[in-house]
Amino acid sequence: MSSTLSLKTEFIKGIWKENPVMASLLGLCPTLAVTNAANNGLAMGLATTFVLLSSSLMISALRNFIPHQVRIAGYIVIIATFVTVADRFLAAYFPVISASLGPYIPLIVVNCLILGRQEAFSSRNGIGRSLLDSLGMGIGFIIVLVVLGIIREILGSGSIFGIAILGDWFTPWMVMILPPGAFLTLGILIALANWYNDPSRSKERGTVS
Amino acid sequence: MSKMSLSTRMILVLTLITVLSGGILAGWDTITKPKIAFHRQEALKAAIGDVLPAHDTYTREETEFGTIYIAIATRDSSEHLVGIAFMAVGSGFQGELRIMVGLSPDMTQLTGIKVLEQIETPGLGTKIVVDPSNKQDPYWFPAQFRGVHLSPEIVVIKNAKPTRNNEVQGITGATISSKAVTNILNDQIAHIKTVWPSKGGPES
Numbered sequence: 001m002s003s004t005l006s007l008k009t010e011f012i013k014g015i016w017k018e019n020p021v022m023a024s025l026l027g028l029c030p031t032l033a034v035t036n037a038a039n040n041g042l043a044m045g046l047a048t049t050f051v052l053l054s055s056s057l058m059i060s061a062l063r064n065f066i067p068h069q070v071r072i073a074g075y076i077v078i079i080a081t082f083v084t085v086a087d088r089f090l091a092a093y094f095p096v097i098s099a100s101l102g103p104y105i106p107l108i109v110v111n112c113l114i115l116g117r118q119e120a121f122s123s124r125n126g127i128g129r130s131l132l133d134s135l136g137m138g139i140g141f142i143i144v145l146v147v148l149g150i151i152r153e154i155l156g157s158g159s160i161f162g163i164a165i166l167g168d169w170f171t172p173w174m175v176m177i178l179p180p181g182a183f184l185t186l187g188i189l190i191a192l193a194n195w196y197n198d199p200s201r202s203k204e205r206g207t208v209s
Numbered sequence: 210m211s212k213m214s215l216s217t218r219m220i221l222v223l224t225l226i227t228v229l230s231g232g233i234l235a236g237w238d239t240i241t242k243p244k245i246a247f248h249r250q251e252a253l254k255a256a257i258g259d260v261l262p263a264h265d266t267y268t269r270e271e272t273e274f275g276t277i278y279i280a281i282a283t284r285d286s287s288e289h290l291v292g293i294a295f296m297a298v299g300s301g302f303q304g305e306l307r308i309m310v311g312l313s314p315d316m317t318q319l320t321g322i323k324v325l326e327q328i329e330t331p332g333l334g335t336k337i338v339v340d341p342s343n344k345q346d347p348y349w350f351p352a353q354f355r356g357v358h359l360s361p362e363i364v365v366i367k368n369a370k371p372t373r374n375n376e377v378q379g380i381t382g383a384t385i386s387s388k389a390v391t392n393i394l395n396d397q398i399a400h401i402k403t404v405w406p407s408k409g410g411p412e413s
Contacts, residue, residue, distance in 0.1 A: 070222065
């Protein structure tokens with residue numbers, strides 16, 4: 001059970017083994033929608049991690065106080081509060097990013113990654129463990145979004161983080177910054193991860209992962 | 210806590226959470242509101258500056274078709290009207306287009322347009338804002354509207370250079386987006402003409 005896991009494992013699991021996108025396929029809506037550029041993926045990942053950490057803190061602190069019957073309503077109000085804080089923060093201090101992410105920041109409220117972690121973890125564990133879990137999950141989410149964003153931005157616009165790296169000879173693959181590009185890239189990444197994690201392959205290598 | 214009935218506890222906890230949430234948001238709003246308003250104002254100023262480059266200052270006037278920005282040049286000793294700007298809103302290919310439009314004082318020509326919000330197809334319809342495939346002149350489509358004549362109305366020409374002063378060249382592969390822009394302009398300028406009388410000379 002989770003209580004027997006060491007703190008380090010609690011943190012590491014979100015990055016690879018239980019990565020919210022690659023292993024659990026959670027939070028796919030923002031993953032597919034905003035990763036047409038690395039910047040957008042990073043901003044979405046950071047905003048989601050902020051919401052994940054703050055709501056985990058609140059919910060694990062209040063876990064014995066919120067009656068079971070109204071927990072979902074309570075969680076959603078807490079999550080929505082922090083999402084609004086993040087949305088207003090971006091609008092006030094990073095207006096360009098806020099404009100390019102558009103409605104996807106407010107939509108973090110319904111990101112099942114966040115409610116899922118609160119329900120499955122923060123509501124049953126102490127503050128320290130919950131924060132570690134959220135931090136791991138958040139970092140795992142950021143990594144996937146940034147990797148997807150980098151791949152799609154290079155192929156779709158010939159740049160990384162808005163800096164052009166491919167010369168004039170390169171014709172951008174328009175499909176990569178359109179929705180199909182998101183599905184293609186994510187599908188290939190998940191296939192690679194599954195191939196890497198395949199237990200029969202581990203045996204051939206003589207290791208047990 | 211245990212003495213309380215469950216329903217009282219549910220009501221109490223949810224009330225506390227929502228009150229706390231309301232407090233946090235109210236506090237955060239007072240901090241961020243002036244900054245957000247400032248960015249909106251700057252974006253508006255920049256857009257009016259783009260469509261009416263000759264102006265130095267503007268005043269606003271509310272009409273039944275939205276706000277009109279009256280642009281005035283003060284750089285010469287005589288203060289004179291250089292045009293009016295307004296926000297035109299209408300349907301594009303996939304969603305709403307918001308376009309800042311600059312009009313000459315006599316309402317016969319455009320001084321410029323700037324598409325501020327759009328969700329057109331990337332790589333095709335988005336050329337109404339910028340066309341990265343045209344390395345020499347990425348802004349060729351919006352730039353065509355500078356000085357275009359309004360009588361009888363703005364017309365999109367397909368696959369050819371415009372020959373008349375009320376014509377603009379459409380975007381290959383994005384005819385609907387190109388036409389959406391001109392339709393919104395034609396439609397909304399007709400509205401604006403009903404509430405804002407044309408002013409011929411610099412004297413008025």
